[in-house]
Amino acid sequence: AQSVTQLDSHVSVSEGTPVLLRCNYSSSYSPSLFWYVQHPNKGLQLLLKYTSAATLVKGINGFEAEFKKSETSFHLTKPSAHMSDAAEYFCVVSMNTGFQKLVFGTGTRLLVSP
Amino acid sequence: GAGVSQTPSNKVTEKGKYVELRCDPISGHTALYWYRQSLGQGPEFLIYFQGTGAADDSGLPNDRFFAVRPEGSVSTLKIQRTERGDSAVYLCASSHGPGYEQYFGPGTRLTVT
Numbered sequence: 001a002q003s004v005t006q007l008d009s010h011v012s013v014s015e016g017t018p019v020l021l022r023c024n025y026s027s028s029y030s031p032s033l034f035w036y037v038q039h040p041n042k043g044l045q046l047l048l049k050y051t052s053a054a055t056l057v058k059g060i061n062g063f064e065a066e067f068k069k070s071e072t073s074f075h076l077t078k079p080s081a082h083m084s085d086a087a088e089y090f091c092v093v094s095m096n097t098g099f100q101k102l103v104f105g106t107g108t109r110l111l112v113s114p
Numbered sequence: 115g116a117g118v119s120q121t122p123s124n125k126v127t128e129k130g131k132y133v134e135l136r137c138d139p140i141s142g143h144t145a146l147y148w149y150r151q152s153l154g155q156g157p158e159f160l161i162y163f164q165g166t167g168a169a170d171d172s173g174l175p176n177d178r179f180f181a182v183r184p185e186g187s188v189s190t191l192k193i194q195r196t197e198r199g200d201s202a203v204y205l206c207a208s209s210h211g212p213g214y215e216q217y218f219g220p221g222t223r224l225t226v227t
Contacts, residue, residue, distance in 0.1 A: 036218075043118065043218035044157070044205070090156050099145065099169065099212030104156030 002027045002093040004074075006105035014113050019063075019078040021108045023091030026072065032094040033074045034102070035065055039087045047089075050074065061085070086112045116140070118219035120206050126225045127196055135191040135222045139208030146189050147216060148181055149205040157205050163189060164212065196226045 007022040025031055035047040048059025055067040065076045074091060088107045095101040119138045127133050139146050145164055149157035159173040163183045171181070178196075183189040193200055203223050207216040 041220060043220045044207075045218070046215055049215075092156075099162055099164070100209070100214075100216060101159055101162065101170065102149075102157075102216065104158070106154070106156050 002031060002095050002103050004033075004091045004093050004103065004105040006089075006091050006108050008108050009106070010109045010111065012111040012113065013081045015083055016080050019076070019081045019085065019110065021076040021089050021091075021110065023074045023076065023105060024072050025074055025091070025093050027093060032100070033065075033067065034092040034094070035059065035063070035074075035076050036090045036092055036104075037087050038090065038107075044090070047076070081110075081112050083112050083114070086110055118206055118208050118217055120204075120219040120222050122222060123220065124223045124225075126227060128227055129196060129198060131196050131226075133193050133196055133224065135193075135204050135224070137189045137191070137206030137208075137219060139187060139189070139206070140217055141187075142210070143208035143217075144186070144211050145209045145214070145216075146183060147207040147209075148189070148191050149207065151203040151205055151221070153202070160191070193224075196224075198226045200224060201226045 003026045005024045033050045036044045038044050048057045050057045050067045058064045063078050090107050091105040092102050121136045148160040151157040161181050162170040166186045178194045181191045203221040205221045207218045209216045
């Protein structure tokens, strides 16, 4: 069965500094991996997805993630944090059930201070 | 265009009562999903519709939970004999079809007292 582990429940950064949100996955075969962001009182929004093409995936708002099979990791990064990046971030793996049955991690809350 | 909408945004009910939660998907999306997000957790899959039929309901926790999508558009999640453990945010998502990006609604926060 597929699963993801988000290694940090909270990450705090200063505005303008790099962001690193860590995610490790477990999958019996080549997975599809995603990062979603959830702002308060708003729906989940897809940041980026990996589906076995390029291992470095670029998403919206300057975020990117690198798929590393040897490390079973899919960490999310951004070179310079902005105040508007403060939100909950979810690492997600898709189960191969004929549709995208998404399995979410427990989330990482990103706090950005001025 | 309009996104996925869910009503009500908040619902408070007493233990043992029946509740209905509504989801209006993006127009033209044939696939619809329900997830439940408990406090401090990530969303958990409940049920997936392709058109009018429930293609996968393996995530429904027990037979108190039921969902319908009679015309292949709007869906209603129904919970009978609510329990305090049902308190959570219920999320709906829709997509063009299986394998396409899921677009999420803002959720319905259900509180069972």
